Structures are given as structure tokens and as C-alpha cells.
Amino acid sequence: MSDLTPSALLHYAWEWRRIRTTIGTGDVSFEARVLWEILCETGHFPPTTPNTLRRALNGRTHDLAALISRYELRNKAVERLLVDYTRIRVADGLDFSSTSALARTLARDFWQTIESVNPEQNDLRLSPETYRAWLERISVKADGQPRIDTDNIQLAVRAFHLDLSAWATAEL
Structure with missing residues (x-):
């Protein structure tokens, strides 16, 4: 064996x-x-x-880094973290469609938006002002229409945060 x-x-x-x-x-x-x-x-x-x-x-393998890097995030450390996170989620059994949606939500709807509302943001510790600006920005789609699924975006970001917290605690 x-x-x-x-x-x-x-x-x-x-x-x-x-x-x-x-x-x-x-x-x-x-x-x-x-x-x-x-x-x-x-x-x-x-x-x-x-x-x-x-x-x-x-036999299909997908380039997880490409799913994240297509959003051209300025903060490469956060980009690597998002790639590593999606890689772990795939290893846990996440299918490609869900992985693609998760990558889009975390890279585009979360971090790319954070970088647009606060270009100086260097890490995941958001100030209350940055968090409020992010919530305001995600409540409207790119075409100016109100977004109805902000709960889904917030849920994915909260799950990301909780996973990171749980893993950090487990390593102690």
C-alpha cells in the first residue's frame, strides 16, 4: 500500500x-x-x-493564480493570500464554478474595491471609514444600478476572515 x-x-x-x-x-x-x-x-x-x-x-486543472491575477490587484501580498486561500478551498472540495465565483468575489468585489476606496490600504485590517466606503461602493453595480446581492459578497468576505482567524488560532 x-x-x-x-x-x-x-x-x-x-x-x-x-x-x-x-x-x-x-x-x-x-x-x-x-x-x-x-x-x-x-x-x-x-x-x-x-x-x-x-x-x-x-483531468482539468485550473490556474488559480490566473483567477485572482486577472483583477490586477496592487497589493501582491493580498493577491498571494487570496490565491492560497482559493487553493485550500479547492483542496477541501470546492468545484470550479464555485471557485471562480469565490475568486471574483474576493479579488474584485472585496480587495479591488478596497484598493479603489483606499489606495493606501496595505493589509486586511480595515478602518471603519474604509469598511463603510467599501459597503457603500459594493451596494451599486458598475452600471450604476443598485446591487441586490451585497449579502452574498459580505458573507464570502466574512467566511474568508473567519477561516483565516480559525487557521491562525489552530497554528498557535
Whole structure:
């Protein structure tokens, strides 16, 4: 078992899928899917391994840095933090559509907006004035129409903050 690698199990899954298709029965065996998840959760597979066999079989990988960097944030330390955060969320099982939405919310709706209301903002500690200006700015869409989903933006930012706080506490 110690010699089992993600590529070896993936090869098994591909071969199993090919053979079962030829004989006319279903998808990859349940055992391989469960084994993959167990090996990921127990740390047997590297942390960069997709957390489900389905994702590994799908083979699509997305450049998380590109999801964040497209917003051209000035503060590169915050940009790296957002990339690392989305990477952790993906490792926890977040699908690509949700990851893309999270990246957009945190990079564009949160930090890019913070940089526009307070260009001197250097870290995540926001003054009450900056926070109020941010809330005011996100309440209106780029086309001038009132935004109806500010709660979703605030919820994502609060979850980000809570995750960072929990991880910082866990490291103590």
C-alpha cells in the first residue's frame, strides 16, 4: 500500500473504466473512488492531488493564480493570500464554478474595491471609514444600478476572515 501513487490508482481507474465499458457495465468501481478519498484524507497522496477520483479522471486543472491575477490587484501580498486561500478551498472540495465565483468575489468585489476606496490600504485590517466606503461602493453595480446581492459578497468576505482567524488560532 505504501507504494500506491495517485498515478497508479488513476491508471487502474482508467483501465477499469475501459474494461467495464467493453463488457457493458457501469463506471469506475466504488472501491477505487473510496480508496482515492481515503488516501487523500489520510495524507498518503500529496496535498496537490485532486480530492476525488472523479476530479482526477476529469483531468482539468485550473490556474488559480490566473483567477485572482486577472483583477490586477496592487497589493501582491493580498493577491498571494487570496490565491492560497482559493487553493485550500479547492483542496477541501470546492468545484470550479464555485471557485471562480469565490475568486471574483474576493479579488474584485472585496480587495479591488478596497484598493479603489483606499489606495493606501496595505493589509486586511480595515478602518471603519474604509469598511463603510467599501459597503457603500459594493451596494451599486458598475452600471450604476443598485446591487441586490451585497449579502452574498459580505458573507464570502466574512467566511474568508473567519477561516483565516480559525487557521491562525489552530497554528498557535
